[in-house]
Amino acid sequence: MMTRLADKLPVYLELYEALAHFVGQQQLVVRVVLEQGIALADLQRGVAGWHGKTAQRGTWGADWRFRFHGGGCELKHRRTGEPIDWIAPDPLSFSAHAFIYHLQWRLAQGHPLPLLQAWLNQRGEEAILALIDDLIADGIISPERRLLPDMGFQASAA
Amino acid sequence: VVEITIPEGVTPADIVGQTDLLPGQEWLDKEAVLGYAQQMQKGEFPWQRLQDEQPFAVEVGTNGRVITQGHHRFVAARLAQVDLPITIEYRYDYWADNAVVPFAKTWDQVKWEQDDDQAGG
Numbered sequence: 451m452m453t454r455l456a457d458k459l460p461v462y463l464e465l466y467e468a469l470a471h472f473v474g475q476q477q478l479v480v481r482v483v484l485e486q487g488i489a490l491a492d493l494q495r496g497v498a499g500w501h502g503k504t505a506q507r508g509t510w511g512a513d514w515r516f517r518f519h520g521g522g523c524e525l526k527h528r529r530t531g532e533p534i535d536w537i538a539p540d541p542l543s544f545s546a547h548a549f550i551y552h553l554q555w556r557l558a559q560g561h562p563l564p565l566l567q568a569w570l571n572q573r574g575e576e577a578i579l580a581l582i583d584d585l586i587a588d589g590i591i592s593p594e595r596r597l598l599p600d601m602g603f604q605a606s607a608a
Numbered sequence: 609v610v611e612i613t614i615p616e617g618v619t620p621a622d623i624v625g626q627t628d629l630l631p632g633q634e635w636l637d638k639e640a641v642l643g644y645a646q647q648m649q650k651g652e653f654p655w656q657r658l659q660d661e662q663p664f665a666v667e668v669g670t671n672g673r674v675i676t677q678g679h680h681r682f683v684a685a686r687l688a689q690v691d692l693p694i695t696i697e698y699r700y701d702y703w704a705d706n707a708v709v710p711f712a713k714t715w716d717q718v719k720w721e722q723d724d725d726q727a728g729g
Contacts, residue, residue, distance in 0.1 A: 495676065495699075495701065496632070496665055496667075496675075496676030496677035497632035497633050497667075497674075497675075497676045497677070497711050498632075498667060498676050498699075498701055498709075498711070501632070501710060501711040502710065502711075506633055506634055506635050507635055507721065517635065517637070517721060518633070519633065519637070519679065519680065520633070520662060520665075520675075520676065520677035520678060520679060521662050521665075521676075521677045522662060524637075537661050537662050545661050545662075546654075546657060546661070547654065547657065547658060547661070576652070579654070579657070595661075
């Protein structure tokens with residue numbers, strides 16, 4: 451039987467919302483990749499997917515710097531330092547490692563995520579990764595690390 | 609245990625030393641390499657999780673074996689002096705043509721990315 455987000459500890463809801471925020475920000479990286487003329491599927495070939503099509507690093511608009519690395523691309527905001535890393539090819543799938551890095555940046559900026567802040571402080575990064583694994587085991591996130599929006603909305607409304 | 613650092617002036621080539629694996633990209637994030645190495649030293653690096661997300665992969669050509677994914681992990685492992693506890697995925701995407709991997713570089717060509725606004729190529 452599928453577990454609902456609303457039935458779990460509140461830290462899971464805060465985590466789900468932080469993940470949804472990250473996946474939203476990730477779409478900026480997807481735009482950069484596409485604007486550099488690279489098919490998303492090609493990027494999973496690693497350097498072979500972007501070599502000869504784009505410089506490894508450069509700027510995007512006035513505010514962002516990008517850097518291709520293997521089969522991914524990272525955006526970093528020039529003023530705030532916000533780091534958004536995306537691993538190809540699925541634009542809706544997140545890297546748990548990249549999410550943790552972004553979460554640490556958000557916490558350092560003072561974004562109001564008190565439950566995740568406490569969880570991270572008391573138990574460390576591995577414990578956040580374990581929470582993500584729990585959501586996968588519960589069917590709230592897919593094994594490919596895609597959020598399943600219906601699960602989130604149902605849970606929030608419940 | 610002495611915490612790992614990367615002193616000023618130490619290059620990726622200095623860290624890697626002797627190896628027959630060639631790099632495929634020119635820029636590395638020094639902070640990421642250091643963070644990975646420190647986790648590896650403590651046995652806390654999520655090898656399998658990263659491997660699931662982005663397998664460590666090497667293109668094989670007549671000009672050598674060239675990393676196409678996994679540069680930061682490779683340099684960090686050399687810095688932490690640990691073996692790669694994962695299976696390298698070998699790819700032969702260029703084998704049908706002239707078998708030269710076109711993005712092969714030498715470690716001397718690899719640089720740390722600076723957190724400034726000079727990014728342009």
